[in-house]
Amino acid sequence: MTDKKERTAGQVVQHYLDTFFRKDVDKTLDCLTDDVVWKVQGAADVPTIGIRHGKDEIRAWMARFPDHFEPLDFHVERILENGDTAVLTGHFRHRILSTGKTFASDFAAICSVRDGKVSAYNFIEDSYGLWKAFQPD
Template identity: 80%
Template sequence: MATTSGMTPGQVVQHYLDTFFKKDVERTLDCLTDDVVWKVQGAPDVPTIGVQLGKEEVRAWMTLFPANFEPLAFHIERIFESGDQAVITGHFKHRILSTGKEFESDFAAICSVRDGKVSTYNFIEDSYGLWRAFQPDSVRQQIA
């Protein structure tokens, strides 16, 4: 595992994201503190939305992501740092596996870092657009 001891908070979070997209769950979990507070905001009926407390809850979430999403693109545009916190902004595009629809959004990840690991993670995206991408065409036409 790459050492994160000399990294800035933004570099620690970028390392976490890079590891996540390599689909190595154990190495990804190693990037988090044991008591991580990990949140993705949005509609509660989207399977990957919610708050996860601790590595074991994040591990369970990590089985939901590949079952629901095919990542097509993920780009970090900016990293802002202040003390032990980092905000990363960028853009991504995923395919929703249950509907075949593509969903893309700007994002912000608001994070805190402790001892070279991510201790809080708050991912903000176009949650309404994500919810719509999960809806079958018949439902999407009714709400359009």
């Protein structure tokens, strides 16, 4: 692949996602700016929801993610780009470890890129469906 400064915003975000799903936390954090703002919308009592600032908070989020989710499928269907912004749409499916329920949702991720790294990440999913998947029967 080209030097990271030559990558389009969509390529930078796709590289970040590929690295994340390889479960290499240090390499994943290298894909983010030091002042990254990371937002996942939804119910506050779902452990992965909220706004995080900087790599230390993202590292803590990444450490908690496998305690709650088993990723089963994650597919980016399209990437729309405009300058330093990329919008990804797709579909994913996870097993919620505390309940054993499978949760699937379409998603959109709105991302900003600066200096070849992700500087803002806003993930939008079926937050009600996710909350329900965390509820015991």
